[in-house]
Amino acid sequence: MSEIVRFSVSVEDDLLDQFDRFCKEEKFATRSEAVRQLIRDKLTRQAWETGSHEVAGTLTLVYDHHRTQLRDQLMDLQHDNTDLIISVLHAHLAHDLCLEVIVLRGPAKRLQNIAARLRGLKGIFKGELVMASAEGG
Ligand code: NI
Secondary structure (H helix, E strand, O other), rough: OOOOOOOOOOHHHHHHHHHHHHHHHOOOOHHHHHHHHHHHHHHHHHHHHHOOOEEEEEEEEEEEEOOOOHHHHHHHHHHHHOEEEEEEEEEEEEEOOEEEEEEEEHHHHHHHHHHHHHHHOOOOOEEEEEEEEEOOO
C-alpha cells in the first residue's frame, strides 16, 4: 500500500470555485479524492495515448484547399503512411474550404505522430484526433 503524501497547490480563486462546483456535481467526498482521480485519469490516458498497442481512430482536418502546397503535403504524407491510413473521406464545405476525415489504424504512438504532422501543416484550420482501442477484450 502506498504512503499518503500531503502537498499544497496554488490556484486562482475563480478556478478553485469552479473546481469546488465540479466536486459537488460529481459527488466527490473531498477535494483530495477528486484530485487523485483526475491525476490517475490523466496519467492513464497519457500512457494509453503514447503506447505501442493497436488503436483505430479518425483524424478530422479542416483546411483551405487553395493552398496547393498544403494539398501536396497532405497527399504526400498520406501516401507515405499507407500502412496506417485505411480510408479518407473528403467533403467540399465551401468555395475554398475542405473537410477531410482520415481513418487510421496502428500503434497509438504512430497515430499520434502522423496526426501531429498532418495537423501541424500550414493552412490547417482545425485538426482533431479521436482514438479507440482496436484490441479485443
Ligand atoms: Ni474539397
